[in-house]
Amino acid sequence: MVQTEIDVLGIGNAIVDVLSHAEDSFLDSHGLTKGAMALIDPDQVKTLYDTMGPGVEISGGSAANTIAGLASFGGRGAFIGKVRDDRLGEVFAHDIRSLGVRFDTRPTSDGASTARCLILVTPDAQRTLNTFLGACVELRSEDIDADLVEASAVTYLEGYLWDPPQAKNAFRKAVEIAHNAGRKVALTLSDSFCVGRYRDEFCALVAGGADIVFANETELLSLYRVDTFDEGLQAIRENCEVAALTRSEKGSVIVDHEEVHVIDAAPVEHVVDTTGAGDLFAAGFLYGYTRGDGLAECGRLGSLAAAEIISHFGARPDVALSTLV
Amino acid sequence: MVQTEIDVLGIGNAIVDVLSHAEDSFLDSHGLTKGAMALIDPDQVKTLYDTMGPGVEISGGSAANTIAGLASFGGRGAFIGKVRDDRLGEVFAHDIRSLGVRFDTRPTSDGASTARCLILVTPDAQRTLNTFLGACVELRSEDIDADLVEASAVTYLEGYLWDPPQAKNAFRKAVEIAHNAGRKVALTLSDSFCVGRYRDEFCALVAGGADIVFANETELLSLYRVDTFDEGLQAIRENCEVAALTRSEKGSVIVDHEEVHVIDAAPVEHVVDTTGAGDLFAAGFLYGYTRGDGLAECGRLGSLAAAEIISHFGARPDVALSTLV
Numbered sequence: 027m028v029q030t031e032i033d034v035l036g037i038g039n040a041i042v043d044v045l046s047h048a049e050d051s052f053l054d055s056h057g058l059t060k061g062a063m064a065l066i067d068p069d070q071v072k073t074l075y076d077t078m079g080p081g082v083e084i085s086g087g088s089a090a091n092t093i094a095g096l097a098s099f100g101g102r103g104a105f106i107g108k109v110r111d112d113r114l115g116e117v118f119a120h121d122i123r124s125l126g127v128r129f130d131t132r133p134t135s136d137g138a139s140t141a142r143c144l145i146l147v148t149p150d151a152q153r154t155l156n157t158f159l160g161a162c163v164e165l166r167s168e169d170i171d172a173d174l175v176e177a178s179a180v181t182y183l184e185g186y187l188w189d190p191p192q193a194k195n196a197f198r199k200a201v202e203i204a205h206n207a208g209r210k211v212a213l214t215l216s217d218s219f220c221v222g223r224y225r226d227e228f229c230a231l232v233a234g235g236a237d238i239v240f241a242n243e244t245e246l247l248s249l250y251r252v253d254t255f256d257e258g259l260q261a262i263r264e265n266c267e268v269a270a271l272t273r274s275e276k277g278s279v280i281v282d283h284e285e286v287h288v289i290d291a292a293p294v295e296h297v298v299d300t301t302g303a304g305d306l307f308a309a310g311f312l313y314g315y316t317r318g319d320g321l322a323e324c325g326r327l328g329s330l331a332a333a334e335i336i337s338h339f340g341a342r343p344d345v346a347l348s349t350l351v
Numbered sequence: 352m353v354q355t356e357i358d359v360l361g362i363g364n365a366i367v368d369v370l371s372h373a374e375d376s377f378l379d380s381h382g383l384t385k386g387a388m389a390l391i392d393p394d395q396v397k398t399l400y401d402t403m404g405p406g407v408e409i410s411g412g413s414a415a416n417t418i419a420g421l422a423s424f425g426g427r428g429a430f431i432g433k434v435r436d437d438r439l440g441e442v443f444a445h446d447i448r449s450l451g452v453r454f455d456t457r458p459t460s461d462g463a464s465t466a467r468c469l470i471l472v473t474p475d476a477q478r479t480l481n482t483f484l485g486a487c488v489e490l491r492s493e494d495i496d497a498d499l500v501e502a503s504a505v506t507y508l509e510g511y512l513w514d515p516p517q518a519k520n521a522f523r524k525a526v527e528i529a530h531n532a533g534r535k536v537a538l539t540l541s542d543s544f545c546v547g548r549y550r551d552e553f554c555a556l557v558a559g560g561a562d563i564v565f566a567n568e569t570e571l572l573s574l575y576r577v578d579t580f581d582e583g584l585q586a587i588r589e590n591c592e593v594a595a596l597t598r599s600e601k602g603s604v605i606v607d608h609e610e611v612h613v614i615d616a617a618p619v620e621h622v623v624d625t626t627g628a629g630d631l632f633a634a635g636f637l638y639g640y641t642r643g644d645g646l647a648e649c650g651r652l653g654s655l656a657a658a659e660i661i662s663h664f665g666a667r668p669d670v671a672l673s674t675l676v
Contacts, residue, residue: 080419080446080667083408094405113438113464121405139438339669342405 035178038089040107085121095309185216289325292333302341360503363414365432420634510541614650617658627666
């Protein structure tokens with residue numbers, strides 16, 4: 027790749043996670059869909075928080091987790107996302123900056139508080155996300171620093187950005203700047219329900235805007251309304267330069283127009299919490315990609331990072347990922 | 352023991368911990384004493400926070416950790432401590448109440464924010480505490496609910512309460528109410544430097560106010576200014592009804608006027624973070640004590656809880672301790 031100042035610029039929702047153990051019956055009694063991300067309003071936050079167990083607060087946000095992971099590998103990351111000037115906003119900013127990530131987005135000084143995601147981890151290590159978007163809804167085109175996008179080899183966008191009403195304009199502006207500067211754009215489909223909400227726009231993005239697409243199996247099937255992984259694989263292959271398709275314990279499949287690489291999942295002694303598995307896969311993959319590794323090696327680095335993140339609570343690495351390479 | 356509504360009422364500083372990995376060189380460069388608790392002011396919080404690595408926020412506070420552990424065993428706990436009506440105050444209150452603990456202390460609505468403890472965990476799993484007391488300094492005698500103290504079999508006090516200027520009055524009031532009601536008072540010496548700051552008062556408390564005393568080896572040696580564990584043991588034995596003396600991987604020694612029990616540490620596969628080891632030892636011990644177990648069994652329960660807490664980040668149990676018994 028062309029040498030740039032930043033390897034990957036992530037643009038996404040800036041969220042602090044509140045993680046807690048929960049039984050399946052708790053999800054049922056609150057009508058929550060296991061494994062999915064649901065948007066909740068302040069009243070729902072209060073109801074859910076008041077009844078859930080003790081929590082652990084750890085910075086999160088899908089693209090932010092990916093950039094934190096990239097930095098933990100030793101990559102040069104930047105992030106754009108909106109927090110408020112409150113305590114959780116400080117926590118988010120501290121946690122990502124302390125990894126050496128450039129994060130300059132101006133926080134809001136009024137309106138909703140910094141976003142929180144109440145994450146319920148069931149005994150099977152599956153995570154169910156309940157997101158209060160808070161200050162994230164204030165992300166605007168003006169928050170996209172054109173110089174920063176131009177200085178980044180890859181601009182990485184999360185599909186979740188389609189939920190805050192204004193953010194898609196920021197998203198589209200970033201894509202345009204990146205492509206005009208000859209940079210790559212990567213997109214993660216984020217969540218199968220999110221794909222369901224914005225299928226047509228996501229299809230257009232995959233076909234026209236994104237060079238590299240990350241998707242898990244259910245997102246892929248939802249995007250193309252197909253029944254088998256292989257049908258989805260053939261469809262996405264036609265549409266984008268590189269697709270990195272993750273399949274949980276079955277590993278991942280990385281495809282471009284010429285090659286197909288089937289990568290095993292890295293071994294994990296005990297899966298504790300799957301929060302962030304996809305985000306960290308993308309971190310490892312993009313770390314390899316921006317340093318010029320082949321696709322198979324990119325996939326292997328993704329698997330390594332995903333394995334680390336699911337072995338403990340929370341979606342930020344517990345050890346420097348550079349020590350695992 | 353006499354049947355009471357509450358097994359253990361804890362009174363202590365209400366703190367949210369911010370835990371982060373750090374190298375020994377980081378402690379050196381900031382002039383921090385490994386393994387100790389240092390009080391820091393808002394400027395020092397800012398300096399330290401700005402330079403430390405990414406954090407994980409988990410409710411803490413020594414006596415609060417003990418009560419959380421007691422509740423996790425299935426004991427009936429209550430807590431008195433001061434937070435502000437801010438986000439971290441909500442986090443603290445949520446986390447302890449969600450375990451079934453009664454926590455009714457009125458939060459402050461102005462002045463300093465909820466207390467934070469910046470905890471640096473070095474590669475040897477040792478923790479170094481840097482506490483900003485914040486709203487804790489507002490704890491007053493008026494916050495002691497006499498009915499609650501009378502309804503509690505044991506009132507458990509942390510030596511750290513000597514640091515906020517007014518809290519010792521609350522502390523003394525609680526001791527008086529408990530003893531007048533025929534209840535037991537337990538005290539933890541908290542920290543060897545804390546013992547150094549208030550040695551005479553602590554000696555008087557151990558001799559006159561506390562029925563059960565928890566101390567680790569360095570706190571014991573500091574209290575009596577002696578050189579050997581055995582000298583300390585003989586001294587404290589004369590002074591209080593029961594002393595539970597913890598010695599890290601060497602286990603613990605429980606003594607009363609008649610008996611001495613030497614309890615092995617429970618096995619731990621990998622020690623990750625020693626934060627809360629003493630707090631959780633006290634949790635297990637008091638859970639056994641208030642259900643009428645013999646001292647050896649109390650010590651065994653303490654070891655079990657301590658082993659659980661040092662096997663992961665943070666000073667609140669990661670599994671229901673009741674499942675370990």
